[in-house]
Amino acid sequence: MSPADTLRFATRAALGYPLRTALMVLAMSIGVAAVVMLTALGDGARRYVVEEFSALGANLLIVLPGRTETGGVNPGSFVSSTPRDLTNDDAAALLRLPLVQRVAPLTVGNSEISVGGRLREVMVLGTTADYLGIRGFGVAGGQFLPREDFGRATAVAVIGETIRAELFGNENAIGRMIRLGDRRLRVIGIMGPAGRGLGMNSDELVLVPVATAQAMFNTSALFRIMVETRGREALGPAQRQVENLLRARRDGELDFTVITQDAVLGTFDRILGALTLGVAGIAAISLAVAGILVMNVMLVAVTQRTGEIGLLKALGASTGAIRLAFLAEAGLLSLAGAVAGFALGHAGAWGIRLAFPALPAWPPDWAVAAAVGTALTTGLLFGVMPARRAAALDPVQALMKR
């Protein structure tokens, strides 16, 4: 029997029992669709986080106070246990490094903002003029914080769009005075919309000069220093320069951490990648169940078509030809299930994207290939036993059945 004939024969056989075939294909397609959809969800989450970090801007180094180290007691442990704060002077010193292009010191705190009778809690971010460029934000109206000495506490503020709408409504906000904590500040600008990243939404921020924020929160410490390097390839050398400079400024002690965006991103990428794999593994169980179903259906088919198998043997079919015909049928059922599941899974992923537009829920290529491949493999694997049973039937016994 030629391969084309075997396929045609198997197709006719599968179509000869429409309900059985439909149920089988449905089971297989649910398995494949589950893998496609769940990996789409997992990978979507991974991509969401990656994008979130990319919103930070490229070529970024982040300096944070303190250092987490694994290791026993070292001499440093006895000398000092509290890390020294990062200060505005540190930030200003970093600006002089050749590989550093821009620096933005950050201080963060919560305070109350009030205008007229309206009052609300806001997150206050103390920073400098370069923050806007480093983060890639825009200003919708007015101007951003003035370019001035890091130590100068000018009484101005730039507010987010949501804050503006809530406090001023339709009135013009620029030039108005607000009360932030115990200080009176003049609004000089409104943040542009959709600045997002790392859980901070620029729509709900009040930005003030770093020294103003420090005075407000009565501290000289910085929460972070953001450092932008000259180009992506300068990231590594710049990280060493920053470390060396800051270490020199604090008597040779490395009580701060410099992280690159890549490192953070890589970690999240790995965690969420593993999560996606795990979810895909769980979904793959349904594929195994579908495989067992293929076996069951094919065993029933062999019993149902015993007479036909006997006839084929009488007509001169070799055991190989019969085995192949039944295996081809199992393969076709799995293939149809895989294709239907592929379509179903993509439709599901589309539904997820529709419901959660922020989540880029596209199934990764590897998952789709793996799901369809696994469906075919399980179908064929579980089809072997029924096919062997069909081929091994005694023709005399088989012919006696109708």
Place this chain on the structure above:
Amino acid sequence: MAQIELDGINRIFQLGDSQVHALCDVSLRIEAGEYVAVMGPSGSGKSTLLNLLGLLDRPNSGHYRLEGRDVTTLSADEQAAVRSARIGFVFQSFHLVPRLTAAENIALPLMLAGLPAHERNDRVAQALKDFGLGARANHRPDELSGGQRQRVAIARATIMRPAMLLADEPTGNLDRATGQEVTALLEALNAAGMTLIVVTHDPTMGERARRRVLMEDGAIRQDLRRGPEPA
């Protein structure tokens, strides 16, 4: 050398604790082109003999030479090849594949033998015409009458131009008139040179055969010949 030579064939079935001797020391010679009716009561071993002749079953002892070749020692797939090329089967219950059309049923042996599609179509079209089924080519078995079904089955059995045709009660499921039609059809094929071996209960059909083999309890009781021997 006869076409079929059976020597000391024994076939024993194991049914639980008891042994059933379906064939006891059967020896038989059938020449090419003969018309043989195998008759006898139920359980006399007729069908077992036919299955053995058709290579669907193996004897426990004895030798079966088909066209001079000992076929009892062949492997299952070698026997399948012999069945495909030399032997045609006609069954009482027709054994048509219900989901295939008449033409596709007739084409089955050609397909199993691996003939290309265009060659198959020519031969199937010819067979449909020869057996008066031209208008029924695309009908499924459940849309055909009993006589038509058996004609399709006979067309299928002869499409490979086998040397012998084995028929197990070919008229058993048909009414008298249609049965006679089918008998005439089988005899015409025999007249054209094909060896015809029929297992039957029907005495009138047995009467028509030139040679009658009467079986009882797994052994041949009588072997009657009538008319001139075929050359």
